[in-house]
Amino acid sequence: MRVDPDAIFVRAGRVATSAGVSAGIDLSLALLEDDHGPAAAREVAQSLVIFM
Secondary structure, eight states: OOOOTTOSEEEETTEEEESSHHHHHHHHHHHHHHHHOHHHHHHHHHHHTOOO
């Protein structure tokens, strides 16, 4: 296993983990983008007032 000390979140196959609450939001947006596309992720990020 390799450790990336600068990673905000990591996805390895079916497992995803984040460095904290804000990183968890970033991870959620990335998963949303994977499943529903960048427009959906952008819309959610804008409603949360978070840069995607």
